Each structure stands twice: as C-alpha cells, then as structure tokens.
Amino acid sequence: NAGVMQNPRHLVRRRGQEARLRCSPMKGHSHVYWYRQLPEEGLKFMVYLQKENIIDESGMPKERFSAEFPKEGPSILRIQQVVRGDSAAYFCASSPGDNYEQYFGPGTRLTVT
Amino acid sequence: LAKTTQPISMDSYEGQEVNITCSHNNIATNDYITWYQQFPSQGPRFIIQGYKTKVTNEVASLFIPADRKSSTLSLPRVSLSDTAVYYCLVGDPPAPNAGNNRKLIWGLGTSLAVNP
Numbered sequence: 001n002a003g004v005m006q007n008p009r010h011l012v013r014r015r016g017q018e019a020r021l022r023c024s025p026m027k028g029h030s031h032v033y034w035y036r037q038l039p040e041e042g043l044k045f046m047v048y049l050q051k052e053n054i055i056d057e058s059g060m061p062k063e064r065f066s067a068e069f070p071k072e073g074p075s076i077l078r079i080q081q082v083v084r085g086d087s088a089a090y091f092c093a094s095s096p097g098d099n100y101e102q103y104f105g106p107g108t109r110l111t112v113t
Numbered sequence: 114l115a116k117t118t119q120p121i122s123m124d125s126y127e128g129q130e131v132n133i134t135c136s137h138n139n140i141a142t143n144d145y146i147t148w149y150q151q152f153p154s155q156g157p158r159f160i161i162q163g164y165k166t167k168v169t170n171e172v173a174s175l176f177i178p179a180d181r182k183s184s185t186l187s188l189p190r191v192s193l194s195d196t197a198v199y200y201c202l203v204g205d206p207p208a209p210n211a212g213n214n215r216k217l218i219w220g221l222g223t224s225l226a227v228n229p
Contacts, residue, residue, distance in 0.1 A: 004156070042200070042219030043157065091156045104156025 002026070004094050004105035012111045019079040019086070021108045025094030032075040033102060034067060037089040048098075049075060055098075082112045117201045122224040131188040133223050135201030138182050143205040146177060146184045151198045151222070160199075161186070191227045198222040 005024040013019050025032050034046040048056040049069035060067065064082075069075040079086055089109050093102040118136040125131045137146065145164050149157040161168055163175040163184070174187040188195055200222040 009154075040221070042221055044219065093156065101159065104158065106155050109154075 004029075004092060004103050006090075006092050006105040006108050008108060009106065010109050010111070012113060013082045014113055015083055016081050019082050019110055019112075021077040021079075021090050021092075021110070022074040023077070023092030023094075023105060024074040025092075026103055029094035029096050029103075031095045031098060031102075032069050033093045033095075034075075034077050035091045035093065035104075037091065037107075039088065043091065046077075079110075082110070084112050086110060087112045116218060117203055117220055119199075119201055119220060119223045121221065122226070124226050124228065125191055126228050127192055128190050131191050131195070131225060131227075133186045133188075133199055133201075133225070134183055135186070136183045137201070137203045140181050140203050141205070144181075144203045145205060146175065146181075147202045147204070147217070148173070148175065148186050149200040149202065151200065153197075157200065188225075191225075193227050193229065196225060196227045198224050 004026055007022050011019055023032060030051050032049045035043045036046055037043045045059040047054065047060045047067045049067060051069055052071050064080045066078045075092065077090060087110055089107045091104050091107045093104045095102040116139065119133065123133060145162055147162040148160045150160050151157040161170055161173050161175045163177050165177050165181060168175045176185045176187060184201065186199060200219055202217040202219060204217040
C-alpha cells in the first residue's frame with residue numbers, strides 16, 4: 001500500500017505564474033488536508049477536503065489559492081499569480097476519516113523566483 | 114489552543130538517551146500532548162501522544178508531570194537516523210494524530226543532531 005504521494009517534489013515558478021500541486025492520498029483514504037510550512041515557521045493548516053467537497057478552508061489565503069479533490073484523480077492545490085512569499089514546503093496528508101490518523105506526504109517545495 | 118516552547122536545537126551522540134522538554138503553561142483540561150518527528154524533505158510523522166504521567170511505545174517515552182505544564186520526550190539510545198526535527202503540539206484531539214488535529218499550532222520544533 002503506497003503512502004501519500006505528492007508531485008512534483010520540487011517546483012520552480014516565476015512571479016506571476018501559476019503553481020499546481022498534486023496529492024494522491026493513500027488507498028482507501030477519502031479525506032485530504034493541505035498544510036504549508038514557510039521558511040523559519042511551523043506547519044500551518046490550509047484546507048481540508050473530502051471527495052468533491054471542501055469541508056474547512058479556514059486556513060486558506062483569501063486570494064489566489066484554491067483547492068479541489070475531484071471524484072476521480074488527485075487533490076490539487078492551485079496557486080495563481082505566485083509571489084515570492086509563496087515559496088514554502090506544501091504538505092498533504094490523508095486519512096480515512098476526520099477522527100482517524102492522518103499520514104503526511106513528502107511535500108512539494110515551491111520556489112518562486 | 115495552547116502555545117508550546119521547545120529548545121531550538123540539541124546535539125547528542127549515538128547510543129545516548131535524549132530528552133527534549135516542551136513547555137505548555139496554558140494547557141487546558143481537555144488537551145493532549147502530541148509529538149511528531151520530521152526528517153529532512155519529508156512530512157511529519159506521529160511519534161507519541163499522552164495526557165498525564167507516562168506513556169511508552171516502541172519508539173519513545175513521554176513523561177508528563179502532575180501539573181501538565183511541561184512534557185519530556187525521551188528517545189532511548191539514539192542513532193544517526195534519529196537526526197530530525199521534533200515537534201510538540203498541544204490540543205484536544207479525540208484520537209491520536211487525527212485529521213481534526215489540523216488546527217493545532219506547530220512551532221519551529223527542536224532540531225536534534227545525532228553525531229557519531
């Protein structure tokens with residue numbers, strides 16, 4: 001049973017471009033969480049999704065950021081018009097339910113030049 | 114959500130016991146204490162969770178005094194592969210490392226370096 005997979009592992013974008021980060025949860029997991037770890041800061045929750053539903057987006061910046069978890073395929077975290085301050089490690093975690101253990105993926109390191 | 118304070122970094126040698134202390138003066142009655150480990154270029158991994166006294170598993174022990182204002186993660190006989198960042202979090206999850214832990218406040222953790 002493969003763990004949580006994220007790709008790409010490293011992503012470089014110029015200011016103003018779009019970044020798309022993908023997360024494939026563990027088999028049998030229908031809950032996905034996205035976190036961001038800025039340099040010199042702790043991990044921070046961004047958004048919690050179930051298949052086709054956003055359950056909690058209280059940690060998501062109001063502009064430029066969006067997330068989806070379609071019925072088929074991976075969850076996508078999309079950042080439009082990236083700025084240097086978006087450079088960070090973005091982690092995805094999955095679980096079979098909100099009251100169950102979550103497992104983290106290896107992260108995507110986004111660098112905005 | 115209670116804030117935690119940990120040492121920024123620690124150094125140790127292979128075979129030693131390492132104790133990392135976390136302060137959480139504002140811990141609430143319902144709060145649990147959870148520790149995670151994060152290797153470079155990887156996501157965090159749950160290590161141990163406790164409420165009071167002592168908890169032990171195959172990886173570590175967690176000591177929590179009666180006032181619960183601090184806790185100590187104990188790693189017995191560390192090896193080079195234990196070099197990682199260790200995070201202490203405080204909150205009221207109904208289950209260890211549950212997805213509804215998502216609102217817990219993550220600090221910078223303690224960067225442990227194990228030397229040969």
